[in-house]
Amino acid sequence: MFRWFENRLDPFPVEELSEPPRKLLPFCLHFTKGAWPYIILASLLMAGIAIAEVWLFGFLGSIVDWLSDQNRETFLQTEAWKLAGMAFVVLVALPSLIFINSLMTHQTLMGNYPMRIRWLVHRYLLKQSMAFYQDEFAGRIATKLLQTALAVRECVIKLIDVLNYICVYFIGTLILVGFADWRLTLPMLGWLVGYILLMRYFIPVLGQVAKVQADARSVMTGRIVDSYTNIQTVKLFSHARRESAYAREGMDQFMVTVYKQMRLVTTLYSLLYVLNALLLLGVAGLALWLWVQDSISVGAVAVAVALVLRLWGMSQWIMWELSALFENIGTVQDGVNSISRPQLVLDRPNAAPLAVSQGDIRFEDVSFHYGKGSGVMEQLNLHIRPGEKIGLVGRSGAGKSTLVNLLLRFYDVEGGRVIIDGQNIADVQQDSLREHIGMVTQDTSLLHRSVRDNILYGRPDADEQMMHQAARNAEADQFIAELEDAKGRRGFDAHVGERGVKLSGGQRQRIAIARVMLKDAPILILDEATSALDSDVEAAIQENLNRLMDGKTVIAIAHRLSTIAQMDRLVVLEHGNIIEQGSHAELIEQNGVYARLWARQSGGFIGEELEEAEQPA
Numbered sequence: 001m002f003r004w005f006e007n008r009l010d011p012f013p014v015e016e017l018s019e020p021p022r023k024l025l026p027f028c029l030h031f032t033k034g035a036w037p038y039i040i041l042a043s044l045l046m047a048g049i050a051i052a053e054v055w056l057f058g059f060l061g062s063i064v065d066w067l068s069d070q071n072r073e074t075f076l077q078t079e080a081w082k083l084a085g086m087a088f089v090v091l092v093a094l095p096s097l098i099f100i101n102s103l104m105t106h107q108t109l110m111g112n113y114p115m116r117i118r119w120l121v122h123r124y125l126l127k128q129s130m131a132f133y134q135d136e137f138a139g140r141i142a143t144k145l146l147q148t149a150l151a152v153r154e155c156v157i158k159l160i161d162v163l164n165y166i167c168v169y170f171i172g173t174l175i176l177v178g179f180a181d182w183r184l185t186l187p188m189l190g191w192l193v194g195y196i197l198l199m200r201y202f203i204p205v206l207g208q209v210a211k212v213q214a215d216a217r218s219v220m221t222g223r224i225v226d227s228y229t230n231i232q233t234v235k236l237f238s239h240a241r242r243e244s245a246y247a248r249e250g251m252d253q254f255m256v257t258v259y260k261q262m263r264l265v266t267t268l269y270s271l272l273y274v275l276n277a278l279l280l281l282g283v284a285g286l287a288l289w290l291w292v293q294d295s296i297s298v299g300a301v302a303v304a305v306a307l308v309l310r311l312w313g314m315s316q317w318i319m320w321e322l323s324a325l326f327e328n329i330g331t332v333q334d335g336v337n338s339i340s341r342p343q344l345v346l347d348r349p350n351a352a353p354l355a356v357s358q359g360d361i362r363f364e365d366v367s368f369h370y371g372k373g374s375g376v377m378e379q380l381n382l383h384i385r386p387g388e389k390i391g392l393v394g395r396s397g398a399g400k401s402t403l404v405n406l407l408l409r410f411y412d413v414e415g416g417r418v419i420i421d422g423q424n425i426a427d428v429q430q431d432s433l434r435e436h437i438g439m440v441t442q443d444t445s446l447l448h449r450s451v452r453d454n455i456l457y458g459r460p461d462a463d464e465q466m467m468h469q470a471a472r473n474a475e476a477d478q479f480i481a482e483l484e485d486a487k488g489r490r491g492f493d494a495h496v497g498e499r500g501v502k503l504s505g506g507q508r509q510r511i512a513i514a515r516v517m518l519k520d521a522p523i524l525i526l527d528e529a530t531s532a533l534d535s536d537v538e539a540a541i542q543e544n545l546n547r548l549m550d551g552k553t554v555i556a557i558a559h560r561l562s563t564i565a566q567m568d569r570l571v572v573l574e575h576g577n578i579i580e581q582g583s584h585a586e587l588i589e590q591n592g593v594y595a596r597l598w599a600r601q602s603g604g605f606i607g608e609e610l611e612e613a614e615q616p617a
Helices: 002-006 024-030 036-069 075-109 112-126 130-134 138-180 182-229 231-236 240-292 298-339 400-407 430-435 451-456 464-473 477-481 505-519 535-549 584-590 593-601 609-614
Strands: 361-368 377-384 389-393 415-420 437-440 523-527 553-557 569-574 577-582
Touching (some): 024 138, 024 298, 036 075, 036 138, 112 138, 138 182, 138 298, 182 231, 182 240, 182 298, 240 298, 361 400, 377 400, 377 577, 400 523, 400 553, 464 477, 464 505, 577 584, 584 593
Parallel strands (some): 389 569, 523 553
Antiparallel strands (some): 361 377, 361 415, 569 577
């Protein structure tokens, strides 16, 4: 039975999420699609429960009147069916409504509804551009994803619950008390006016504080996660106190919002208590006066006082619900700012998958400025022939990484086009583009999973034999066999820690190389691929890398010129422009920038020597 209700709402819908609206109500409605039938049914059940409870209070008044007026000897014969009906409502009907409503609320909605939002938003954020993630803390994004999903659920469900109870309960109370004597409704109407005024002033203020608090919470979480993520750097520079102070600053900012919120809550709670006390005094006093005047019965007095006490408790519940509602509204509004952003790099409608038959790459009049309007790269032209292996040379900021990022379409070009085998990469599916490109980076970051998962990430359908062969080719099989994590998992099953922190830089690099070897893509990018390896391991891997490069179009970036000197062609970049290109021998013969750099470097690394090499002799 529980499973049937749990399966009513799919927490992992297959449809893709379009760009969410940037306004609160449309944003909430956007994420409630598919859940409405169950939300409406739950609200109808809640309304039925509220009506039944109000009716019970009315019946309580009838019981008091019966006890006052009827003969004890004939009471049960006279009212037996009514009492049996009340017993049926109390023992069967009301518990059944509550049970079904609880199943619909807790089994169908409370878990599945926010998980749908997390699933949809997570897939949407995964398709955001690299620029999006460079501008945000990873922890901050994750926190907003989790907070916003729960906040949307609370906004929708709490709003419906509160409106249900206010409409059904209060209107039912007025009708029930009004039947006894209309004058008893006057204190209640006065209380309602005062209650609305309190809520109208305090709740929006609490909502604004909650919005600021949600952002402060995200900043605080982001700072803490940033310290943990870079714990090696923190310890290396002995900055634990500095990081504590950095986190303390975020915590202090968060506590400022907490104190402001709690001051408002204390004031609101106190004023509401006074308002409720005035309601009880007014209704009880008026009811007693009307009874003395013989205008109402004892049962009516009992019903009026009981309903006031019920409203007393409900008013506090509604206050907290409304406070929580506006707090969640503030959280949603804060989340909208991070989630409802357009995806800057999108596949065009009906984009076809990339077909790579040769690996011919052309950069035609490519301009790119990271949105700054100028600089970085202007009308660059570069043709990389099928199977050609080129090395990119240039100091930091010369445009090497930008050229690679544009080829991978992490960013869209601002002018010109990038073509692979006659296909503009802006017209093909991004996933298919990157499926045909293998890349080993200098800053190797592994997934916090097993060695097996990390290597198979390059080719999930590969078998064990292929995976082991890739590890051997990357000279990684020996150290992998000796790995063991804190849970006793060994070898390929051992987990490598966040970003591969449990491994040395060279070990991470070799696993990354094994991953790319297993992928075996027709286009290969090597960005300082062997920079973290010692000379012996590099020499052992180099032969396998050469074998991996056979038949592939290769782009290699290295500051150590000796590692790329054997490439078919070297391209020297400066300020996004090609200033020299040719084979190692040709560039040496030209006696230009590269030749002077080679003479100075003697197989070392490119540093400031490039600037010196550009100076006139």
